[in-house]
Amino acid sequence: MTGGTRKAPPRGTRSGVPASLSLDAEVQFLKGAGPHLASRLRALDITQVRHLLFHLPFRYEDRRHFAALHGLVDGAEALLRVRVDRAEVRYTGRRQLIVTAHDGDDWLRIRFFHFGDAQTRSFASGRWLRAYGVVRFGQGGAEMIHPEYTLADSADELRAEAQLTPIYSLTTGVTQARLRGLIAQALDIASRDAAFAESLPDLPQPATLDALCAIHRPASDVDAAQLLAGTHPAQLRLIDEELLAHQLVMRVLRRQVRSRPAPVIRSRIDGMPALQAQLGFVPTGAQTRVIAEVAADLSQTRPMLRLVQGDVGSGKTVVAAAAMLAAKQAGWQSVLMAPTELLAEQHARNLAQWLSPLGVHIALLKSGLKKSARDATLSAIAGGEANVIIGTHAVFQASVQFSRLALVVVDEQHRFGVGQRLSLRDKGPDGLSPHQLVMTATPIPRTLAQTIYADLDVSVIDELPPGRTPVLTVVLGNTRRHEVMERLRAACRQSRQAYWVCTLIEVSDEVEAQAAEAVAQQLTEELPDVSVGLVHGRMKSADKDAQMNAFKAGEIQLLVATTVIEVGVDVPNASIMVIENAERLGLAQLHQLRGRVGRGSRESQCVLMYQPPLSDTARARLQTMRSTTDGFEIAQRDLELRGPGEILGRRQTGLIGLKVADPVRDAERIPALQVWADRWLEQHPPLASRLIERWVGDIKRYGQV
Numbered sequence: 272m273t274g275g276t277r278k279a280p281p282r283g284t285r286s287g288v289p290a291s292l293s294l295d296a297e298v299q300f301l302k303g304a305g306p307h308l309a310s311r312l313r314a315l316d317i318t319q320v321r322h323l324l325f326h327l328p329f330r331y332e333d334r335r336h337f338a339a340l341h342g343l344v345d346g347a348e349a350l351l352r353v354r355v356d357r358a359e360v361r362y363t364g365r366r367q368l369i370v371t372a373h374d375g376d377d378w379l380r381i382r383f384f385h386f387g388d389a390q391t392r393s394f395a396s397g398r399w400l401r402a403y404g405v406v407r408f409g410q411g412g413a414e415m416i417h418p419e420y421t422l423a424d425s426a427d428e429l430r431a432e433a434q435l436t437p438i439y440s441l442t443t444g445v446t447q448a449r450l451r452g453l454i455a456q457a458l459d460i461a462s463r464d465a466a467f468a469e470s471l472p473d474l475p476q477p478a479t480l481d482a483l484c485a486i487h488r489p490a491s492d493v494d495a496a497q498l499l500a501g502t503h504p505a506q507l508r509l510i511d512e513e514l515l516a517h518q519l520v521m522r523v524l525r526r527q528v529r530s531r532p533a534p535v536i537r538s539r540i541d542g543m544p545a546l547q548a549q550l551g552f553v554p555t556g557a558q559t560r561v562i563a564e565v566a567a568d569l570s571q572t573r574p575m576l577r578l579v580q581g582d583v584g585s586g587k588t589v590v591a592a593a594a595m596l597a598a599k600q601a602g603w604q605s606v607l608m609a610p611t612e613l614l615a616e617q618h619a620r621n622l623a624q625w626l627s628p629l630g631v632h633i634a635l636l637k638s639g640l641k642k643s644a645r646d647a648t649l650s651a652i653a654g655g656e657a658n659v660i661i662g663t664h665a666v667f668q669a670s671v672q673f674s675r676l677a678l679v680v681v682d683e684q685h686r687f688g689v690g691q692r693l694s695l696r697d698k699g700p701d702g703l704s705p706h707q708l709v710m711t712a713t714p715i716p717r718t719l720a721q722t723i724y725a726d727l728d729v730s731v732i733d734e735l736p737p738g739r740t741p742v743l744t745v746v747l748g749n750t751r752r753h754e755v756m757e758r759l760r761a762a763c764r765q766s767r768q769a770y771w772v773c774t775l776i777e778v779s780d781e782v783e784a785q786a787a788e789a790v791a792q793q794l795t796e797e798l799p800d801v802s803v804g805l806v807h808g809r810m811k812s813a814d815k816d817a818q819m820n821a822f823k824a825g826e827i828q829l830l831v832a833t834t835v836i837e838v839g840v841d842v843p844n845a846s847i848m849v850i851e852n853a854e855r856l857g858l859a860q861l862h863q864l865r866g867r868v869g870r871g872s873r874e875s876q877c878v879l880m881y882q883p884p885l886s887d888t889a890r891a892r893l894q895t896m897r898s899t900t901d902g903f904e905i906a907q908r909d910l911e912l913r914g915p916g917e918i919l920g921r922r923q924t925g926l927i928g929l930k931v932a933d934p935v936r937d938a939e940r941i942p943a944l945q946v947w948a949d950r951w952l953e954q955h956p957p958l959a960s961r962l963i964e965r966w967v968g969d970i971k972r973y974g975q976v
């Protein structure tokens with residue numbers, strides 16, 4: 272069934288879902304699903320039926336009325352009903368099919384660049400066409416490129432939709448219609464679930480399930496303006512629920528972690544002169560201050576829970592290095608957990624360079640190690656010879672036994688779940704709970720950080736290392752791709768190094784990898800005198816490693832990459848970054864990517880290429896990137912520009928893995944929620960734990976709320 276295109280069935284209508292299915296069931300058991308679809312859905316973090324409920328539309332399309340061409344503004348999305356006048360194939364630059372049609376008053380040109388003969392013939396003169404897409408007004412009048420369309424022989428056969436059409440983020444092999452059908456089943460299952468019938472105090476109406484239905488299947492009389500702006504009561508209800516659950520879980524987490532004693536590490540930053548000698552630079556004032564804050568925490572008898580916030584390239588790794596050195600000197604082990612293997616390897620390289628000469632034994636745990644090598648590493652960790660252990664979340668598999676773990680450093684916390692953070696408590700020896708240091712490059716104002724990360728104390732590195740020249744950013748349409756290549760050729764001749772980042776909207780490593788391979792191939796052909804490398808998420812770790820090492824060593828001059836390099840990759844000699852389809856990325860992601868250059872003293876450039884035509888928001892985003900390199904300013908602009916587009920259900924790229932709420936946008940709602948959170952913990956612990964379970968997952972096994 273397709274919930275979005277028909278009038279919504281009343282809540283509770285059976286969509287043919289087996290009565291035995293619960294919200295915890297795996298999605299593969301839903302009608303029409305199966306293991307294959309289920310494996311695809313995993314890319315969207317959907318494994319259980321309940322996850323579908325909270326996979327919310329990130330925007331809506333309004334196809335409820337046919338628009339008149341003369342009332343439209345440039346760049347508007349519109350549903351049109353027009354009559355075909357003629358269709359012809361032309362060669363103007365590119366082979367294209369141009370369909371000319373009119374809506375009674377004005378003319379519209381529709382262009383297709385990919386088309387077949389049958390399609391060309393289908394646009395017979397006099398037929399009616401229903402088209403949905405972006406309308407552009409150029410010199411030749413109104414125009415649509417590749418709209419979604421339906422043809423009919425009479426106008427009456429073409430109707431508008433009864434409701435707003437929800438649009439979900441997708442992955443390969445999963446269409447909007449498919450997802451809508453699955454979500455409709457999930458809503459039916461939820462309507463039989465007792466937990467959803469429970470009324471929750473404090474929170475405003477509508478109740479959760481009604482809110483979910485209103486969002487997934489908006490009624491025909493919904494206040495569309497509110498829904499499109501993300502201010503509908505149903506949306507606000509979910510935002511409040513999620514923020515409340517978040518406040519609750521942060522409180523529980525802090526209480527639980529700090530209920531145990533911690534290893535006491537007295538360091539007085541003794542290791543610093545020795546460390547400084549290894550670094551080859553003097554830490555900035557901000558780094559020194561934050562290192563002192565961390566050292567003070569480590570000397571306490573309760574575990575540290577500290578967030579270190581610093582803009583891209585501000586030098587957070589140095590803080591981690593100082594803390595881990597202090598732990599080693601006091602006879603303890605540390606773990607550094609990175610979000611990707613690529614970063615784990617890079618940290619291992621950097622830290623080995625700084626810390627190995629000081630007698631610190633570093634162990635890198637990565638996938639694909641031969642059994643004998645892995646066993647040797649595991650036994651060095653269990654036996655205590657390894658002082659610093661680096662890896663992805665795999666460092667906390669059951670097979671990894673620590674000897675004296677006292678400090679866990681988590682790089683980029685939003686990829687690390689709350690339950691996992693809580694479980695760290697059990698990893699220390701003799702009932703001691705290790706200290707936790709979280710590092711993030713997400714710039715948010717300090718006061719807000721303290722509210723959002725209610726479980727953490729916050730330190731900010733608000734100073735960049737000296738001698739950095741700001742990155743010069745240029746914005747170019749991809750018709751000028753050739754020029755960009757010429758520039759790269761010239762730059763590589765001067766022994767400069769560059770990244771070329773391929774981006775796609777689709778959430779799929781596979782497609783992204785293919786695109787990157789194709790670009791690498793093309794660049795190799797067009798720039799025969801430049802050595803081109805390639806890294807993407809589907810490569811074997813050893814191959815990625817080899818490419819990164821070669822890039823770092825300067826043997827590769829131009830590194831084609833997917834957004835795997837977004838977080839944290841550090842090659843100071845790389846001074847040019849080209850980002851393809853930059854208009855598709857959010858500001859935060861562009862800022863992270865651009866942060867990969869401008870890390871050395873050389874003047875750096877970032878070329879943002881886009882596929883015209885640009886929407887107004889995309890244009891404003893790219894303009895922001897051109898005008899500033901300050902992460903806080905960019906975050907502020909990001910918020911202003913977000914507008915009615917991406918409202919709910921963005922992928923969890925945000926700060927702390929929230930699905931619906933945006934703590935920066937929704938900041939003013941938080942104070943009330945903090946009061947409720949305290950009250951719920953005191954008066955309604957079972958409700959608190961159920962709300963946490965609904966939004967965050969099962970943390971009960973780690974202790975009582």
Ligand SMILES: Nc1ncnc2c1ncn2[C@@H]1O[C@H](COP(=O)(O)OP(=O)(O)OP(=O)(O)O)[C@@H](O)[C@H]1O
Nearest residue numbers: 552553554555583584585586587588712736839841
């Ligand atoms: N005080 C300093 N003076 C000079 N260079 C520094 C200083 N601190 C760090 N660096 C260098 O700056 C680069 C960036 O440091 P680091 O990788 O720790 O940044 P980061 O804060 O983790 O950035 P990102 O969030 O982008 O990963 C590294 O090459 C590092 O060696």
